[in-house]
Amino acid sequence: MVTIIDVAKKANVSKSTVSQYLNKRYKYMSLETKARINEAIEELNYIPNHVGRSLRQKKTAMIGVIVANILHNFSTQFTRGIEDICNEHGIQVILCNADDNPIKERHYIEMLKARQVDGLFVFPTGDNHDLYEEMLKANFPLVFIDRFVDELDIDAVLIDNFKATSLAVEHFKSNVFKNMGILTTTLVNQVTTRIERIEGFKKALSHHNLPFHQEWINGVEILSMQRLLECMFSKQKKPEAILAGNDLTLTEILKFAKNKGYKIPQDFALIAIDHITYASHYDPTITTIVQPVDYLTQEAFKLMNRKMKCKSNENLKPKEIIRVPPELLVRQSSLNTKQSKESGEDGI
Amino acid sequence: MVTIIDVAKKANVSKSTVSQYLNKRYKYMSLETKARINEAIEELNYIPNHVGRSLRQKKTAMIGVIVANILHNFSTQFTRGIEDICNEHGIQVILCNADDNPIKERHYIEMLKARQVDGLFVFPTGDNHDLYEEMLKANFPLVFIDRFVDELDIDAVLIDNFKATSLAVEHFKSNVFKNMGILTTTLVNQVTTRIERIEGFKKALSHHNLPFHQEWINGVEILSMQRLLECMFSKQKKPEAILAGNDLTLTEILKFAKNKGYKIPQDFALIAIDHITYASHYDPTITTIVQPVDYLTQEAFKLMNRKMKCKSNENLKPKEIIRVPPELLVRQSSLNTKQSKESGEDGI
DNA sequence: CTGAAAGCGCTTACAG
DNA sequence: CTGAAAGCGCTTACAG
Numbered sequence A, B: 001m002v003t004i005i006d007v008a009k010k011a012n013v014s015k016s017t018v019s020q021y022l023n024k025r026y027k028y029m030s031l032e033t034k035a036r037i038n039e040a041i042e043e044l045n046y047i048p049n050h051v052g053r054s055l056r057q058k059k060t061a062m063i064g065v066i067v068a069n070i071l072h073n074f075s076t077q078f079t080r081g082i083e084d085i086c087n088e089h090g091i092q093v094i095l096c097n098a099d100d101n102p103i104k105e106r107h108y109i110e111m112l113k114a115r116q117v118d119g120l121f122v123f124p125t126g127d128n129h130d131l132y133e134e135m136l137k138a139n140f141p142l143v144f145i146d147r148f149v150d151e152l153d154i155d156a157v158l159i160d161n162f163k164a165t166s167l168a169v170e171h172f173k174s175n176v177f178k179n180m181g182i183l184t185t186t187l188v189n190q191v192t193t194r195i196e197r198i199e200g201f202k203k204a205l206s207h208h209n210l211p212f213h214q215e216w217i218n219g220v221e222i223l224s225m226q227r228l229l230e231c232m233f234s235k236q237k238k239p240e241a242i243l244a245g246n247d248l249t250l251t252e253i254l255k256f257a258k259n260k261g262y263k264i265p266q267d268f269a270l271i272a273i274d275h276i277t278y279a280s281h282y283d284p285t286i287t288t289i290v291q292p293v294d295y296l297t298q299e300a301f302k303l304m305n306r307k308m309k310c311k312s313n314e315n316l317k318p319k320e321i322i323r324v325p326p327e328l329l330v331r332q333s334s335l336n337t338k339q340s341k342e343s344g345e346d347g348i
Numbered sequence C, D: 001c002t003g004a005a006a007g008c009g010c011t012t013a014c015a016g
Helices: A005-009 A013-023 A032-043 A051-058 A072-086 A100-116 A129-137 A161-175 A190-209 A222-234 A246-260 A293-309 B004-011 B017-022 B031-044 B050-057 B073-089 B101-116 B131-137 B161-174 B191-207 B222-234 B245-258 B293-311
Strands: A062-067 A091-099 A119-122 A140-143 A155-157 A181-186 A217-220 A239-245 A267-275 A286-290 A321-324 A327-329 B060-067 B092-099 B119-122 B143-147 B156-159 B181-187 B215-218 B241-244 B269-273 B288-290 B321-324 B328-331
Touching: A005 A013, A005 A032, A013 A032, A032 A140, A032 B073, A051 B050, A062 A072, A062 A100, A062 A217, A062 B181, A072 A091, A072 A293, A072 B092, A091 B073, A100 A129, A129 A140, A140 A293, A155 A293, A161 A181, A161 A190, A161 A239, A161 A286, A161 A321, A161 A327, A181 A190, A181 A246, A190 A217, A217 A222, A222 A246, A222 B156, A239 A246, A246 A267, A246 B004, A246 B288, A267 B143, A293 A321, A321 B050, B004 B017, B004 B031, B004 B060, B017 B031, B017 B288, B060 B073, B060 B101, B073 B092, B073 B161, B073 B293, B092 B101, B092 B191, B101 B131, B119 B293, B156 B161, B161 B181, B161 B191, B161 B241, B161 B269, B161 B288, B161 B328, B181 B191, B181 B245, B191 B215, B215 B222, B222 B245, B293 B321
Parallel strands: A062 A091, A062 A119, A119 A140, A140 A155, A155 A321, A181 A217, A181 A239, A239 A267, A267 A286, B060 B092, B060 B119, B119 B143, B143 B156, B156 B321, B181 B215, B181 B241, B241 B269, B269 B288
Antiparallel strands: A286 A327, B288 B328
């Protein structure tokens, strides 16, 4: 392992000077010295040890990302996006998957703090308020993604869930569907997301004077979804249109339709929130409401960057919740075949 | 920030003793000292700084994973699996996406080495032989995944491509398809994977005395696939069955079928290599050849672990290429509707 | 059973 | 314009 001392010896300077060179502080450096150091580095194939630097500088140029559940496509999208941006800034990303498990989340937060990451993006599982609060007090750069915690003044970036649900309801309405429901995943602690999507859906129904059916408004665990759907569709009165709250829910609904022989959109119309890889070639093509992930990651990074830069609490703005606007991509699954015969934007 | 010195002061011992405690070397430690240190740690809410430890111990308990292209589902599967195992061993994973770009790959390798990762899993893009060789010489723990480089003695873990392609060919044959083709992605440098799947396919054809059609055996860039498929299907003689070399290729084939109105398996049968999320509820359900990811990650970790443990070259085994056996999951897309009416294993 | 000292590879005032 | 010294937070022989 070649170190800064080896370079210094070879170039006949002190390690201080080599360090100046490495940090591009050329101001007072003679061209000749610069050239000699450069040469030594090349010859020795020297790569500065980031651990030494991190210890001394008390920063690591690493940030942690703890996703609640890596199986959601959105987690992967966010990770890719943020990694790209961080990479441009010389920051490395450590990815952790809490698996919807607050205990794992706690473990990762502690691990990442021990590793002295400069900041943390968390999709909070919602059960480690003491840890969050501690980090907040210590002024540790922390940004929540996709979810936030009401009681804590921690910044967050997330989709505008009210906009998303109302886009869905309006689109269903304009396709002359009246009786609609929403299905989404939920865990006991993910209060915000669940409340927002479900509340947003209810609000939109009432705003548009659409009938309200409590039994079609559900947030349940993935494992209960087949049973719930069977139950819903065994009744006399069935929903005409369903909004899937996320990609994993969509999978369950499609499985259900396939197994029971329901045709979409003839038997029920369908919209899914989230980017769905196969949306444009599924049969039928699937109407989706997508998050502008690029914009979202940019905003998230901006927030983080500001926090990483300011050391004192003083120049901090109050809690900021950034809501990015979702977009409706109309395809076949949500079109009323009895009313209109046009196909989706990139359909058949 | 509380350090080991704060703990030492509070517990009235030296920092050496605290360090012994932290490293669970209790052998010569009085119970009373132990209790005092434990108490001090609790009270101060002390978390040992991993950077200091890393610098001193010359190891970081971090490993890097550089995937060639994160869009392949297999990359995500591998990452999840290896992260789980590493986590059990107290190792953190840093994930990087080379985006099929050797320049990015080089950049990441250098970055991760500067960060002193203890080992590296790489899905090699195939164009940084000098770097690989350098690491090999330096006895740096390096394991290739999914691909390997012929000329270099670097261990690798990958699917048995010959088995995979022959499973597909045999299954097609037993469904009385004769005229089959293979389509897969390729980049100039991914020589091994491409050769193996294409060679394996050819071998299986000849082994089973099946007709060989050079024009149906292709490895091209994703962006050229639609054009290629159009061309293939515009000819008088069309393939009866197609093997998709991976998930991204499958997407292109499904898009093509959808856009051109081809029915699967009536117009052509289809098998895909890789785990496909929607395989079991797509219409038709899709026959796949999946990699045993758990087994694969375990083998990969075992190799890595062995390399991380032995310092000298001496007790190293010669180059090891571990090939994990793929599994065929029969569903509807590959069944000959003219011959048999049974449906897939988990289909309608 | 415990502590003083050295050192991991860097950076950063500061002196000259 | 360059270098000596101190120190970041740990661990590890070694001494007692």
